[in-house]
Amino acid sequence: MRISFTIILTLFIQILYAQSVLNKNGMIKVATSTEGVYKIDSQFLEAAGENPSEINPNKIQVYGMPGGHIPQSNSIDYPYDPQPLAIKVKANTNAVFEENEAVYFYADAVDNIDYNFENEFYEYSNNVYSDSIYFFIDINAEQTNSIASISSENINVDQSFNWYDAVYFHEVDEVNILRSGRKWFGESFSINRTQDFTFELNNDIASSDEISLTTHYLAQTYNEANLKIRLNEYELASESLERVSDFTIFPYREKGKLLENRSTIASSLVSGLELNISLTHEALGAGRSDGYLDYLFLTVPQKLNVLNSQIVIRNRGFQQIGNYELKIGNLSNDHYVWEVSDPINSKELIMNNGSFKFSQTEERRERKFVTFNANSALRPEYIGTLNSQNLKKSTSPDYLVITFDGFNESAQKLASYRENHNNFSVEVAKISEIFNEFGSGRRDVSAIRNYIRYYYLKNPDKLKYVLLLGASSYDFKDRIANNTNLVPVYQSRNSLHPVFTYASDDFYGFMNQNEGFWAEESNNIDELDLGIGRIPAKTKKEAADAVNKIIYYETNPQAFNKWRNDIYFIADDEDGNIFHRDSEELSKYVIDNFGFYNINKLYLGAFEQEVFASTQRSPKMREAINDMANKGALIVNYIGHGSESSWTNESILNVSMVEEWNNIDKLPLFVTATCEFGRFDNPNIESGAQRMLLKPDGGAIALLTTSRPVESSSNATLNRSFFQHVFKSQNTKPKKLGDIIRQTKNSGIVGVKNRNFILLGDPAVTLAEPESNVQITNIMNEEGETDTLKSMSKITVSGLIENNLKQIMSDFDGELTIELYDKPQASSTIDKAESEFNFMTFDQVIYRGKSSIQNGEFSFSFYVPTEIDYRIDKGKFSFYAKNDNQLEDASGFNNDFIVGGSSLMSNNDTAGPDLALYLNDREFENGNRVGNDATLIVDLFDEHGISISNSNVNPGITYSIDGGEDIKLNDFFYYDKDSYQEGTIEYDLQNLKEGNHYITIKASDVYNNKSQATIEFEVIGEDDIELLDFAIYPNPAQSNVNIRLRQNRKNAQVMVQYQIINNQGQLVYSHEYTTNEDFRIDQWDLRNQNGEKLSPGLYFVRLFVRSVEDNAKTDQIKKLIIIN
Template sequence: MRYLVILLFSLISVSLFSQTTTPVNLNWTENLIVYPNGEKINTLTFTGASLDEHNSWLPEYSYLQLTGSTNQIFTVELFDTEFELLSSTERQVLRNKTISNSINPSVQSVSIRKQNYLQVKFIPIRKNSLTGQYEKLIRFSLKFQRKSQPKSVKQSKSYLTSSVLQSGKWVKIAVNTSAVHKITYSQLIDMGISNPENIRVYGSGGGMLPKMNSENSIDDLPNNSIYMDKGTDGIFNSGDFILFYAKGPRSWKFDEISNEFVHENHLYSDFSHYFLTSDMGSPTLIQSVSSLPSSNITVSGFDDYAVFDQDDTNLLESGRLWLGSTFDVTTNYSFNFSFPNLKTGEPVLVSTNLVARSSSATKFTLLSGTSSIGEIEIPAVNTGSYTASYASNIEQVFNNFTPSSSNFELSLDYEKSSASSKGWLNFIRVNARRNLLFTGDQMAFRDSKTIGAANKAQFDLQNTNNQTLIWDITNPQSIKSLSADFSNNTSSFIVDASILREYIACDPKGNFPTPSVIGSVQNQNLHALDQTDMLIISPSKFLSQASQIADFHKSKDNLKVTVVNPEDIYNEFSSGSPDVSAIRNFVKMFYDRSTDESDMPKYLLLFGDGSFDNKSDRENNTKQILTYQSENSLIPTQSFVTDDFFGLLDDDEGEASGMVDLGIGRFPVNTTEEAQIVTNKILNYNNSEWGDWRSMVCFIGDDEDNSTHMRDANKLAVQVETDYPEYKIKRIFLDDYEQITSSAGQEYPDVNLEISASVNKGSLIMNYTGHGNENGLAHEQILMLDDILSWKNPTKLPLFMTATCEFSRFDNYKKLSSGEMILLRDNGGGIGLFTTTRLVFSSPNFSLNQNFYHHVFDLDSEGKHLCLGDIMRKTKNETGSGINKRNFTLLGDPALRLNYPTHSAKTIQINNVDISQPTDTLKALSKVQISGQIIANTGEKLNDFSGTVFSTVYDKATTKSTRGNDENPFEYTVQNSILFKGKASVTNGDFNFSFFVPKDINYQYGNGKISYYANSMNSDAFGYTNSIVVGGTNPNADNDKIGPEIELYMDDEQFTPGGMTSSSPLLLAIVQDSSGINTVGNSIGHDIIAVLDQKTDQPYELNDSYESELDNYQKGKISYRLSDLETGEHEIQIKVWDNVNNSSENVLEFIVADNADLILKHVLNYPNPFTTNTGFYFEHNQASRELDVLIQILTVSGKLIKTIETTVNSAGNRVGPIQWDGKDDFGNSIGRGVYFYRVKVRADDGKVVNKFQKLVILK
């Protein structure tokens, strides 16, 4: 069957005449439950599906086909289709849903970085017209065919090449209302204007810029016409003034559908701004225009409007809807309106926009006095669901109220249906007709009733004098003074009324508002900037740190980087007022000016936190860089914040619609300290320590929702294992661990320990799938702020991918989210996050997460890994439609590359047999020799690579089942049984190592795996081999009956039994055995186990903590960090098995010291007695603190003969050796005999302690 769709879109010139996709197989999975508006919806889904919120949340298939750059008409065919009947369970989902008899793809031309694509989307379900059965599409292909010649292509927008602000003296002013404003000569002098007679006013003022790119925005600062009063002497000097019309921040426009004037509050500023200068030539004066000779309409009335609309409350702390009066304790509010010379015989139009939250329907009553004008019914909401609409919003218009006077009062009364019901006023607005009678010192007027294509309207403005000025302000940048005929206190003029025009009349001798002075503006010229690779937008207080990031990318990545203050952007792109569209338009200027990929902007870094409150100047607000908020503000699953807005740059894009055209990241910093912390992370990241953490990817899966999240996490892990097997995978599935019950509910303490261990040991990527919120992850409260603060990984910073709800809600100024803390954490945390800011759904999360792994390991055309911004851009653009993907953001540097290993490590021989030939099976109790090489990306051996290779040999994959703590157990396959873990030398690109295969392998035959990580002084490599066969046993094995030797220490190998430690000491065990150490753990009781304080029911399993010594499989070290130990005496017992299953045990006693008081123990010198040199040692309880040490050598009579002073900062609790050569302060050797010495230690908090000991010199 075939489905045919025709679309006009773009194509690379003659390079693509037709193309057929490879067959697509849809992997349908079990039904999915979502709660988009508090309502439980059961829907179908398949791997990679998006959920179509506009079509009953059914699964949507989406595909992008690259086309090109000249317009063509194409057909899109869906063919070779295979369908499958829906099961009875699946059919239940389609109840009350409209399903077509055929699949009808929607097609759209989209552009990504000026390359055109065809986007095909459809719901792959049909109701078979022949059988009446519901069917799902399981296999198909798409074919694209060109059908016609190209059509013209719209040219990109052009921009001014320089800003008027590039030179001269400029002063910025502010106004808060649309009106004629007055500035006197003396005021101009006070502002520093040197030549007032040449004063000019620049700017567009007014409301917000449009958020769609297709709507025009003013480029730079336009010049405004002004009225100049020079007095009787004709010279502009003292006593004179200028008048100019300025638009305030609230905008009004005529809605032809509702036939009323509607308003829009400014979301970012309570003021609009203009600029004054006297350095641009003579002033531009308002020019007069003559009245038309005749009219066919006479105007004696006009439209006026007023509104009460206060922006005080944002219910969800998300979106653009801000509300005013609260109807709760107070349930009635009154509003006074005044329309001078109101046409009292005509009804006014009253518009109300009201919001209520109640579990049952409520209503407002609009009143005039005690008379009801009408009722506004507000529907109920589900107050018991956090995903449901938080409140209902109703706008209603009344045209049945005729005031009896120009001044009238309206009131709103809220009838609560329960004590918890609550209401809010968004606005109450009145449109009224007034007589055309001049009132006050100025009056704006317009008349919608006279509009007509051929109309010529005569306006008769009464109550004027022959000095009254009448201006046409329809175009505020080109104001015209109307020459009116004056007679009998009436000014008459005839104008074209084919469009709606705006006028204002004023008395030049009247009182006018005066603008507020903001201050002088430094010269700037953003319009003249050269094309750039990276834009960094930073408030002035972070410019130092932003410049450090810029210099880093210039030198390291050869990027052209431009750092810009957002205030400068506002000055040139939004007339000095904050506006998200100004930032977008600034970025778009570089995009539109680019001619090809080489000069197109690639990255945008927003260097500053954001807030859902983009306007308030409250002290704790975090609006360093403005945020784009969604229009929806009441439904939690559909209200969002997204930085994607700044990267939707094509002419047909805007709001949250379109494809992202550059990589965008944000640093959510509010202080210079935070800015420097994040900056230091970026600068130091490429100098991170070497280690196999660079090849580790950790997947964490929540245990809720019938194992959905563990299943998804496992699919992602399998995806990486399959596509990129050189990477090591670690799985942390919550249901694998013991769940305990506490006063706070269910908890997984061991999961927190495991995650922290993975972070501290190091991972390239930490990936979480499941539930979460601003405080942490999962219902069991993992990864909370305290956990993040406990991490110690300053040189092993992972990237976090969190497919969960609002983990990084950076725009909530009232709370620091856990996600933000991961980036802001000093000396640890993460290097960045692909993370969520609002509620999201698991199925589209999974699709986006899958697409993330399509790109995170990708290489660009130069063979380099993609930067974080490229990964995020490609991931989002590949993830179909829907708002879910807008809830993901990059907190981090978009131009940064992760620390991927550079080269490859390959196995060359096993037991001297080339890997390309059949090799020996790795049998239990056999010795194996592996040889390998470090290979460059070009395929050649790296002869200059010398260093260390870390090898891990794994047994076969096994199936594992989780515990089933909450629901049914989840089964998955994992290859994590380690046969050997060690390190070997790499010399001139070659390495080899040997190991002993443990007795505890799985004796069945199957493929094992070898993973490699290697590093030299300046480079690294990684690789794998999965063709080795493991199984069986060596019948000729040696008869080893002796267990391993074990030496136990704390913190370092100088520790003595009974010594002091901190509450989080590092357990060290040096172990050796001729057969090697068993780390497999396949047999019960053969793991490396540590038991603290004889608590055998709480053992520590240390298999993964063992690492062999360099080039020696028979000896190695166990390193494990204990944590949160109680003060006092402890003992730890460790049991280790060799590969032949002989075991040994050892016990170590130690003391966790309270660090409230400084304590010294085990003060000694060694050797003692000595002849020429000795070293002083002591233990203390002030781990990781700076200590001043004074050692004084005294004779038995108390004479001081030698003083040694030093400062130490030991990582553990032991200091030494502090060396002494046996000479006095004058360099003379001291004679033999007994001496005393005093060790005096001072901590950085002033605490001091002394200890005396004696020593003996033999000479």
């Protein structure tokens, strides 16, 4: 593509002076689909809703950009705003647009057709983003760009031409083989092995050169096959088709081989105005042998005679420096010839003695001309009339939000939050305005990149983060049903190899001059200069929910909790334990370098597996993952096999499980080094990663995930890079996700294979790492030792909260969460299909409690239980601190002590702990009714403390239902603040079966004295809504009364109304509200609707409950006596 000096100059002016030509109301947007000269006349203006009599044709100006693709490479200068096209005005000067008047402009080709001077043939590539190009018409321009005329009177001709190269192509985009990449294919040859394609010529064939045919064909053949190509009666070629591996056996190998054939035939052998191309797919063996036509591209030398239609004149003879003459037959005085080699600055050639002459002043410069008259000029398609817009602001922001137009409200809300919360300067841009201003209306991904780069070039040190708010699709042109290409994603050129094809937003972050082309045939790496993230919302609600979730993550006090210290490593069990080994390497790196994080390992090979309907499943692994979601984690890292909807062949995690999570207060950052789990550009599916991100009440805050199949080796490289960059350095603030992804990818990309790793989430989100530090100042046991924790000894620990400058934070008042870990324990896999794999776990918690922090200092005590590992070795304290006065937290660890041995202090405690059991709330009474989901509440007390050991001898705290398996609850027990004697468990029970049941709780104190307790309950199903409890107390009532209710639909939105009716049946008071609480106590002051005290007597209280979701309802009536 040749870009004029005017465009280059305008580019720098636009960046410097920040003004768009679209910053004006009333600009008319039009589309063209055919290359040629177009006219604006009174008929067009009327169709556009304008009154021609009010328009001066001499004040019309058309703006646009060159056709084809916007260049990917940053090194190719291209305008950052629609340019003023050269126009020709045929009108008088009376300032009225009359019927015979017109304004003419040239519209470039939609597709790319360029001459390859090296190989001496024309090349064609269709525009993958659009079937039209667009222009903007200013009907009241202050300045116009009249076309310049070129006189050829004094040119001495070196060579004359009376023929031109006419180009024709056939391409139908119907099939995208992998639903990935930018390549689509047309007619299938699996059934119709021979197909004919007819081209109607618009001028006689010239015998002076040769006809050239380029055939692009996709072969999907397992066995030998040929493609035969014929033009009319002549066979041009018989090509052997390259074979591919059987897809069913090798699903991750290339899905086809592209054949490119270029054939020529002397034009003197062909006559007539019709050419027939015949293709035959000849299968020579058994098995699959299919094919698809990509395109046919014909170059035909034709006589240069004027037609009723326009002629676009190309000629391969215009190569050498010299003077040339065009001899056009049948030319009349009402015809014009424009040179359109520069599509912005067309020139009009002046006829000289019946011909047109021009000079070629440099070699290998492609020249192009158009001949037309008023009748053959085309009319553009009216698209709409625009409001003013100007995205070119004078200063560069910190943060860009590029949003689908319909999500602008959510984008503005997030922008306002970032301005206030992060002190960012923010710009929000609607995607349609970006395409108008930087792509002249085309939905080309390079227009988005150019918009971002516009601000980057203003100040490379300013812009850091770009959020794309809106779903994308592998289909840029809306060929598939229910397409959602709201904010397009970059698609790879490779569309056939599952591992080498990709969709990536990285393209939008390549800002350097030598970047952007992003070659796929080598390992050249473009480096991200910005943090890019995407929220693939499809609806307004999804966009609004996602923004609310981001704000909640960073500002919700309930989200400040000890889960911010936890990291989970989850691994598949196949392929020779490679996933286990990679996870071990990563976890060891974190342990060695960031000891304040608590490492949890969920390795599939270490869990029992069962066969369900011939399929392996691991219910225990699923349960462990659901427990992880309930507890929360800062980061969850998964390595292994996967799909768009699940992890591992055993489906240890799937979308249905995610849908059940309710973890809004403890959202992890997920890293999924697996195939396709993060696919986000197929409108017909919702991947697991999309569901995690877009789930409004839980899931994930963000994911570094994969949108296509990947290989384990390149996964491991990027995974290592992630953990090398995710955490804050000493004395620095926690990082933003955009910085993490940028550093991770710049250090961890391996050629093309892991380009499809993408950040789904807001790049400006700050990872919820605690910022300040918890330090221990003293550890002391009863025997006066400061470095040893013995069983049955009482330990007192003191410490403080420090900022990053190691200064005590005296204004830090709040709560400290403490976990004491025993020594690492040896574990191994039990999967018989793989060799045994040994690893260490850190899951033996000795003590878990809470302590007050005052003026930045704390102190707590506890007893070490008997059930410890008596080996002498290092233990670990893990701390999380939360400031009650502001959104501020701290973390820390200490392992400068040993755990082991026994205390010599005597003990006479022989009583087990006291247990109190409830369901849903402490108003529960034995035998009460609950719904299918309920919360188990256990209050425990013991003089010396509760054991939460996980040893085989003493499993700690367990529950069982109806005498079934004992399930551990140790991880859900916390002591009350500043107590080592009493604490509570709250545990969600889900999918309880209807009927009568009992729960048994077993627990031990630190001296291994045991207790157990049981409660009975009845489960009422949730198909109907039912009142499980309705009570009025005190009754009789004198001044106030409590109305208590419990219904069976836990966490469901219900409308509650209670009515007070006197003994004459009259309604005296009514109150109504909506809630998602299944248990509630309301208080009423015994006054009527007017605020008057009710008289003593008998009344009736009618409680009415209705489900908001399905309108199910129930009611009950109880008597109430009011006394003086």
